[in-house]
Amino acid sequence: MTGASCKPPNRISLTDDVHTEMGRVEFSWSLRNQSDDEQAGFVSIPVYLYSNRADFLFCLHFDRKRDGEDSFIERGVAIVCNEMHQ
Numbered sequence: 001m002t003g004a005s006c007k008p009p010n011r012i013s014l015t016d017d018v019h020t021e022m023g024r025v026e027f028s029w030s031l032r033n034q035s036d037d038e039q040a041g042f043v044s045i046p047v048y049l050y051s052n053r054a055d056f057l058f059c060l061h062f063d064r065k066r067d068g069e070d071s072f073i074e075r076g077v078a079i080v081c082n083e084m085h086q
Contacts, residue, residue, distance in 0.1 A: 003077040012043065012062035014071060022079070045071050047079040048066075057081070 005020040006012050049055035061081065061082045062071065 001045075001077070001079050002051075003075040004072065006062065007061065010063050012045065012064055012072075012077075014075060014077070041042050045077055045079055047081065051080045051082075053080075054081065 001020050001022055002018060003014045004012050004014055005017070006022060032053055041064055043064045044059040046059050047057045071081065
């Protein structure tokens with residue numbers, strides 16, 4: 001994860017570290033209204049295939065601690081699945 005860290009149970013917070021490692025991640029799909037997430041204090045974090053962010057995959061919803069959603073957007077918080085090796 002870039003720009004933030006995630007701690008159980010699905011709680012995200014901003015960090016000064018550029019990258020934080022995430023352990024094995026398991027998630028499930030559920031159909032929910034986006035306004036429900038906004039009201040419940042969730043933030044959408046984009047997931048990219050590589051660190052160049054060229055290949056967007058999907059968004060995951062995390063419970064944000066004290067930080068507002070705008071803070072995550074301004075910091076460019078994202079999850080990267082693979083590092084590009086040259």
